[in-house]
Amino acid sequence: xxxxxxxxxxxxxxxxxxxxxxxxxxxxxxxxxxxxxxxxxxxxxxxxxxxxxxxxxxxxxxxxxxxxxxxxxxxxxxxxxxxxxxxxxxxxxxxxxxxxxxxxxxxxxxxxxxxxxxxxxxxxxxxxxxxxxxxxxxxxxxxxxxxxxxxxxxxxxxxxxxxxxxxxxxxxxxxxxxxxxxxxxxxxxxxxxxxxxxxxxxxxxxxxxxxxxxxxxxxxxxxxxxxxxxx
Ligand code: IYR
Numbered sequence: 001x002x003x004x005x006x007x008x009x010x011x012x013x014x015x016x017x018x019x020x021x022x023x024x025x026x027x028x029x030x031x032x033x034x035x036x037x038x039x040x041x042x043x044x045x046x047x048x049x050x051x052x053x054x055x056x057x058x059x060x061x062x063x064x065x066x067x068x069x070x071x072x073x074x075x076x077x078x079x080x081x082x083x084x085x086x087x088x089x090x091x092x093x094x095x096x097x098x099x100x101x102x103x104x105x106x107x108x109x110x111x112x113x114x115x116x117x118x119x120x121x122x123x124x125x126x127x128x129x130x131x132x133x134x135x136x137x138x139x140x141x142x143x144x145x146x147x148x149x150x151x152x153x154x155x156x157x158x159x160x161x162x163x164x165x166x167x168x169x170x171x172x173x174x175x176x177x178x179x180x181x182x183x184x185x186x187x188x189x190x191x192x193x194x195x196x197x198x199x200x201x202x203x204x205x206x207x208x209x210x211x212x213x214x215x216x217x218x219x220x221x222x223x224x225x226x227x228x229x230x231x
Contacts, residue, residue, distance in 0.1 A: 032160065033212070038168040039113070040202040041123040048076075050165055051125055051198065058158035064145030069132040070154050070193075073184050076125050083183055084128075085120035088174035088195070092117060095175060110208050119170060123197035128180055129155055130190040141189070151193050158196065168201050 016024060055072045063069060075081055092115040096105070120126060131151040135142045144150075155171070162169045172195040174180075180192040 032163070035159070035163040036168070036207045037170050038201050038205055038207060039111075039119055039170055040205040041119050041168070041197060041199040042202045043122050043124060044200045046124050046167065046199065050167075051127070054158060054161040054165060054167075054198070055127065057161035058154045061150065061154035061157045063150035063154070064147070067132075067135065067144040067150070068154075069135070069144040069147045070151050071130040071132065071186070071190055072158070073128040073130060073186070074125060075128065075184070078121070080183070081121045081123075081126060084126060084180065084195075085117055087179040087183060088117050088120055088172075088177075089115055091174050091176060091179070110210075112208070117172070117174070119197045120172075120195070122202075123199040125198045127158065127196040127198055128184060129158070129193040129196065130180075130186055131193045132189050133191065134189050136187065136189045155194055155196075162196075162198055167198055168205075169196050169198050171196060 051074055055074065058072065059068065059070070061068075075084065096115040100108075129151060131147050132144055133147055134144055159169055159171070174195060177192040177195070180186075180195070181190065186192075
């Protein structure tokens with residue numbers, strides 16, 4: 001067994017006075033509430049350093065046993081984007097013409113999606129998130145833990161970082177997406193998880209007029225038996 005001891009270092013977190021805490025929590029909620037998934041991008045360039053910061057922000061996510069079981073593949077090459085679009089549309093054509101159930105197609109109607117995915121070429125960057133069910137160290141397999149949860153959280157951080165930079169994104173799920181493994185020449189221990197086009201919205205971009213669930217619909221508070229002491 002390879003049991004290495006990790007040293008513990010002091011950590012105080014970042015503290016705010018109560019009023020500031022309240023303001024920050026409200027403002028952050030209001031800020032995140034402005035995020036929308038966007039399907040119409042413009043091709044305006046974005047500095048690579050911004051993308052790098054966004055990806056590294058995602059990689060700060062917690063993960064099972066701190067294995068960080070993810071790889072973020074960043075694609076801006078037009079030829080590669082075209083290849084990805086063509087392969088994705090081939091799968092999506094099949095999905096929209098027989099592979100998806102009537103109920104699913106009906107559920108998607110409000111979003112106006114179809115098999116065509118022009119955003120895969122128009123957005124200046126595609127970030128393809130890969131998950132790693134196991135690590136390969138000198139040809140040996142080392143299992144990772146809670147991989148979907150970990151990579152899901154990292155993707156949440158990624159979307160938040162994109163929004164924070166004043167950019168927009170889409171969580172795109174061509175299905176099946178194993179074609180990405182081959183096109184991007186990934187190692188055997190990686191599986192495509194999500195495709196995330198990143199950019200500015202198109203000049204006349206629109207999004208569906210959706211409502212988010214209310215507090216009553218998403219939160220359950222449990223009454224305290226006794227008043228809390230010393231808080
Ligand atoms: N992957 C398809 C279908 C699709 C599925 C869901 I669930 C969505 O929320 C949106 C689309 C596509 O990308 O069109």
